Amino acid sequence: MSTYRTLRREDSHGVAVIHFNNPPINLVDRALLVDLIALTKALEADQDIRVVIFRSDHPDFFLAHYDLAGEVGGKPRPLPEGMASPLSTLLTRISRLPQVTIGELQGRARGAGSEFLLALDMRFASRERGLLGQPEAAVGLLPGAGGTVRLAQLLGRARALEVCLGCHDFDAELAERYGWINRALPDAELPAFVDALARRIAGFPASSITHVKAVVNKVTEPDPQALIEESQRFVGNMYSDETLKRVAWMVEQTNKSGSTMEMNMGPLLDRYPAEI
Template sequence: MSYETIRIERKDKGVVWVTIDNPPANALSENLMNDLEQLVDELSSDRNARVVVLASANEKIFVAGADLKGMIAGGSQFAGNESGISEQSGRMQKCFDRFATMPVPVIAAINGHALGGGCELAMACDFRIMAQGRGKIGLTEVSLGLIPGAGGTQRMTRLLGRAKATELIFFSKRLDAQEAFEVGLVNKVTTPESLEEETLDFAEELAEGAVRAMGLAKEAINAAEGSIEEGMNVEANAFAQTFKTGEPGVGLAAFFQRKKANFLPKK
């Protein structure tokens, strides 16, 4: 298959190294979403793929999250159409969830910032390995008057527990690699120079194991967490509701002006 925004390299032992390359910032654009959906279709049915690694061609950014300029430019098509907004949220949820349910281990090699949707994609992977000093990770949507809309409220709560997830989401906290490791958001911290090597070693160790059994164990682990579908539906609808509050207009405007958003009512 051909892709516009990703490159695939097949390594030894069935490791598939996927490099996301969507300049300038690896934003989750329409083209990248199309490629990710096609990728998960291809790899889910590929018996030679034993472990999948998601990495980035951008030296400073893993994945930047939603294409905010595209969101604003296309916002008029969703005016008064909450179902259209929730459908866009639902599309990202479903795509990321397919990585979470892929029947082989999936690893995120985080070389830089993984904020918003980038964090949500990373959390859909089974393991997260992050380079220290290159960037931060977190769900920052509330600072824009939005909420995580690609599964973030569900996955962070399942990973870290309600109390820590609430703190990180409400305050839009950005964690460096060591902070993320200490709370359990990432599994391993490396130097930037050794990220690829250590991730590949980690992937090959997994690939040498019983990956089919791992896939079945993954299915059982997901089932133990309760119904994520219901939570995803609630999140998508709540994401759509944020556009009725007026807060995204404040938050997004401040973001592009490089200012801190002030959501207090004007006197």
């Protein structure tokens, strides 16, 4: 357990609870990705754990978003033709875990944070504090780790286009109406609800999970070609002048204003190139 730097794992009665803890805002950065890869590998080989809950130790951020700061001024890393990006591939692996995976959203999950949730089996959010967003289009990109594809499948064409192009923050109630999450629940009830659901499923025979996930996956498996195209478009556009300029602005606002930009990214995204 102590091998993780950005998360904490607690196992009990067939349920593993993963607490994200990557201060200051649970950024999806290199350290967190290293941990997620190790966790995924461990879960793939785990025969005892049947259900995995993902929650956050941070009251305001589940997973803030992907750490784009490293890309500004960084060297472009081209993606081989015909391949999905490493992050997209990791999320596909997570979506195929033998366990049932449940996301518990209290706080913000934007960009790759939302895409991580979309790769899980179920998602429940705090009615008062859950917030989802895909801000990629504001910098010339698209959700590139499976998010565009999974949103299109789950929400349908019109709502997926609104989410991915409008880049607004969605509260839990609206996210439920759109199908982005299973359900919005009162903040005070959410952890107990998720714990009870996880323990209940872990108490049923293991074969159920195998059977149900196999058939549901067969019906809802994302088109691998669409995932590849999504990745290729993301990486292919990541190092364009326009995108790098917009990303630099976002990074600068984030650094300068402390948490204002991170807390209210949705409403502020269209202020470019103003100082926040």
